[in-house]
Amino acid sequence: MISNTYTVLNPTGLHVRPIKTFVEAASKFPCKITVMCNGKKANGKSSLSMLTLGVKMNDEVTLEIDGENEEEAMQTLGALLVQIHE
C-alpha cells in the first residue's frame, strides 16, 4: 500500500466535474483507492462518496492506494487532484 498527500488547487474545490474526471480515471485501475480529507474517508471510485468529503481549495487530500498498478494510479490520480478545472 502506498499513500501521498496533495493540495487541491481548483478554485471551487472538488465539485461535480473534477470528481467525475477523477472517478472515471480511478475506475480504470484494479486497485483499491481511498481518498481522505477533513477527517473523512471516501471510495475513490464513487463520485457520491467523494462529494461527501467536501474538499475545498487549498485542502490537503491524502490518497491511499492498495493493489495492482498502485504506483501508476498514484501518479495519474495525484496529478488530477492538483489540476485546475474550468
Added chain:
Amino acid sequence: MNRITEHNLKGIAASPGIAIARAVLLESEEYIPEKAQVASAEQETARFRAAVEDAKAQIESIRESTEQKLGKEKAEIFEGHLMLLEDPELIDAVIDLIEGDSVNAEYALYEVSQSFIVMLSELEDETLRARATDIRDIRGRIMNSLRGVKGGDLGQLQEECVIIARDLTPSDTAQLNLDAVRGFITEIGSRTSHSAIMARSLDVPAIVGVGEGISAIQSGDLIVMDATEGKVWISPDADALAAFQTKKAVYDKRKAELAAWVNKPSVSEDGHRVELAANIGNLEDVQKALDNGAEGIGLFRTEFLYMGRATLPTEEEQFQSYKYVLEKMEGKPVVIRTLDIGGDKELPYMDLPKESNPFLGQRALRLCLANEELFRTQLRALLRASRFGNLKIMFPMIAVREELLEAKRILEEEKQSLIQAGAEVSDSIEIGMMIEIPSAAISADLFAPHVDFFSIGTNDLIQYTMAADRMNETVSYLYQPSHPSILRLIRMVIEAARQEGKWVGMCGEMAGDPNAVPLLLGLGLHEFSMSAGTILQTREMIGNLSYAKWQSHAKHALTLGGQREVQSYAQEQLQGGKQS
C-alpha cells in the same frame, strides 16, 4: 392599506434583473415510501436494476435535448447524473440493503440516498451542499419508475411566468419551456444552487432562499421581483405596479445599452484608443472579467494563493493557477503582480515580525528581496507559465531604482536557469513596476528605461502622498484622487514613460471612477484597470469623450487650487461637452 410592504418577501439576489409576471408554482412534495418485506430479494433487485436503467434512458434523452437547447456545458450536469446512477456506493448499497434485509426497493433506495443527502447537507461548502438536489433528482426519477408514476410535465408553460419552487432540480429546469420563464423564486438555495446558475445563464432574474414566506404565493398571483435587491411583491396595487413597470423599463434599457459595449473597442469619440482591463483577486474573477468585456487583466493579485492555508504554495501550485488565467484570457494581456504581502497582511506560517508602522514597513517586494527563495519560487512559476499566454510581470512597492534592478536580476537568473534546464519560456514577457510610492512617481524618468510599463496604484499612492491612512475616518477627507498633487504625479509618470516609448496603466480604484476617468484620459493614460463591474460604463463614457478636448482640460485642471475646484471644473466641461 399598503399592500406593497405587507407582502414583501426578501431573499438572496442570485441573478440580477426585474420581472413582472404571473406565478407558476412547481410542486415538490416528496414521496416517502413505507418499509415492506419482499418474498424474493432477487426479483426485487431485478426490479430495482430495471428502474435504474429506465432512469438512465430518461436522463440520456434530457441530456440530448438540453445540449440542443442550452449547449454542451449546461448538459454536463446530466452526465454527472448518469454517473451517479452507476455509483457503486449508491447502487450497490441499495442492492445490499434489499438483499440483506429482504426489503422493498423503494424503501432501500430512499434510506441509502437519504444518508448521502444528509451528509451533503452538512458540508460547509455551499456549492457541494447544493448537490443534495442532484441526489433528490435522480432518486425521484428512479422512484417514479419503480412506482410506475409519470413525473410532472413542465414543458407546457406558454404564458410569461415567474417560477415559484422550494428548490429546482436540474431535471425540472431542463423540462421547462424556458422561453416563457421570466424569473425564478425559490424557498431554499444560494447563489451557487442550480436554479441560480440556470437563471444567470438564461439571463433572467432569480431570488433564492426567501424562506417559508414563499407559501404566501398562490399560482396565478401577479409577482413583482426586483432581483437587484432580492425583493418580492405579491399582487401589488395599480400604483405600485406602474412604478415597477417604469423601474423595469429603465433597468432593462440601461442593461441593453451597456451590453452593447461588451465587444467594442475602448475608443474616444475622436478615435483615441485606450485599453480597459480588469483587476482580479482569484481564478473565479477571470470569467467575470471576460463577461464584462475586459481587454486584459491589468492586475492579478497573487495574494490569494498564499492566504488561508498552512504552508507556502509550491511552484507547481502557482504554475497551475497562472497557466489557467493566461490560457483563459486567450492571448489578451495579463499583468501578474508578484506577492504583495507583509505589514498588515499576515501569513501565519511565515512568522513575520510585528512592525509598528506596517504600511511603511517590510512589505511586498521589500519582503520578497529579503526572502529570496519565496520570491524565486514565484518567479519560476510565472516564467514556466509564460508560454501559455501574454504574460506581463509587475513588481509592487518600489521606491528606488536598485530595488527594480535587483528584482530584474533575480528574474533573469531564474529565466536562464530554467532555459538551461530545458524549460520553454516566452521571450516576449514585459516587465513593469507599480508606481505607488511618491519617490517612484517623482523620479519615474529614472525607472522608465528599465521597464516596459508602469501601472499606477492610486490607493497607496494617494495615501503615501497625503500621509493619511484612508481607513482612518478622522483623516479620510484627505483621500483626494483628483487633487492637483495626485494629477501632477500621474502626469509626471506618463511623461517619463512617453519619453522612453513605454505605456502607463492604472490599477487603483481611481481608474474606474467616473469623476476621474475624463481627466486620466486627457493626461494620456493608456490602460485603465478596474473591477469588472465598472468596465462597460467606463467604455461607454470614454466613447462619448473627446481626447483632444480633455487633453487641454486636464492640463488646466493641474493648475487649479484643490480637488473641489478640479471636480467642479471637470463637471462643467462634461456638461458643456454634452450641449455642444
